Amino acid sequence: MKITTTEERIKHSNNSREIIILPNDLFFVDLTELPIEVDENEIDSFAELNMEGSSPFPIEQLNWGFRFEPNSRKILLFATHRDRLKNSNYKELESYLWVLPEIAVLPDINSLEVDTFSMRASNDAPALQLLKKEIEINEAGLPTFKFEATTTNFCADASDSEEISELKYPNPPSTHEVFAPNDHELWRADVRSAEYKKREKSRRSISARITRFFYWASIFAIFIITLECILLGTKSWTSRQESLIAEQSGAVSKIEEQRSLINKLEQMFQNEVRPVAILGALNTVRPRGIYFTSTTTTIDNNITIEGVAQTINELNNYIETLKGSGQFSLTQDPKSLTRSGKTTFTMTLAYTPTKDTTTVDSR
Known part of the structure; x- marks a missing residue:
């Protein structure tokens, strides 16, 4: 060759x-x-x-x-x-x-x-x-x-x-x-020379290791920076969404209140709530020794009464009269307390209108 x-x-x-x-x-x-x-x-x-x-x-x-x-x-x-x-x-x-x-x-x-x-x-x-x-x-x-x-x-x-x-x-x-x-x-x-080659091989080996270290370190740094950018972007997007939600929360609350009121009105119309008729029926059979201090009517035609009776017997007779009228029933046992010759009571009644009452109300 x-x-x-x-x-x-x-x-x-x-x-x-x-x-x-x-x-x-x-x-x-x-x-x-x-x-x-x-x-x-x-x-x-x-x-x-x-x-x-x-x-x-x-x-x-x-x-x-x-x-x-x-x-x-x-x-x-x-x-x-x-x-x-x-x-x-x-x-x-x-x-x-x-x-x-x-x-x-x-x-x-x-x-x-x-x-x-x-x-x-x-x-x-x-x-x-x-x-x-x-x-x-x-x-x-x-x-x-x-x-x-x-x-x-x-x-x-x-x-x-x-x-x-x-x-x-x-x-x-x-x-x-x-x-x-x-x-x-x-x-x-x-x-x-052999001395130079031995020294240079060691130097290049160390340099290669350092280069590889910095290479992988740079890759890791890029990964961390990318991840940080993603996290910052996600946080910024979340903050914007929270701001939008906060801006719309007032309107949403108002809509929810209106919807709740509409639901109550719908239930009232569906259940034919009759607070005046309930009070009229209560007063019709109420003796003079009993008077009401407060009444609360629900959309289910339940009424909670707080009042005062002269005696416990008078209260019991009144309750029996209400139950016997066919329009009222106790939803729970009444509570009463007798002190200084007077009996205070609390009771909750369920009202069921009769046909006669319904006819009168419709008129």
Whole structure:
């Protein structure tokens, strides 16, 4: 596989931070196979030991990283001296979101042909051109790299690392490939120092947690504010309804009073209330020794009498006379109290008009 290199920085802005893709010609590369004895949780240690054993420089002086392909169990190591990056005007790398060599972002590393610290291109492999304008970064800061693969022909007797000719068809076939590494793969491929990566991973993890906290806090705050607005709206609507009810309560009370009066009048007409006839019937048989102090007539033609009698016997005789007239009946036992030679009494009678009385009233 031939990798089209570039001297330009490939950047993508994301909250004032950028991704920088370093040219391949700055790096020494080694593609090796992970021994079966090495577990996946030991890959990072294996890569570090392999780099220390292969590099002529102390690992503290290197900017290095690696890419692991789990299907083929291949590890692609890449390293460069820090002074070489500085001399190439690649400085202040800690200000970038990710710092990656071009070879680290290829969709597939299995077709690469490399010796230790020397990279060769396969003669019949397609060339991959990284589309600089199509590096997408999601909200978590993870990029997606898009490539355009085109066919390139080489001369058969050329050396492995030398490109003799590039013969393209009039309309050369091309395909697009995508590589979307996860967070763990990106930290492995990032060529900055191990101390910085450890510190930055912790900082980003805390920042992500804080961001998630504020995100959910803002959602909760919006929910509370919305609920408060609903409550205020409901309270305002309730207050308006109460005001309308209060404004109409006077008219409603007047209507209720009028309706009650109408009902009473209707009952009076239906029951033929006769207060004058009742008093006339009472006085007709009332002896001279009894007089009334107050009378109350109801719409049911019941009359409650409070009065005074000379003796209790006179009162009893009067009650019996009323009952015997056929017009009155006691609704409850009368109450009487004799004091100082006089008897005060209270009794309630039900009045039933006779036909003669009805005829007289109708006249």
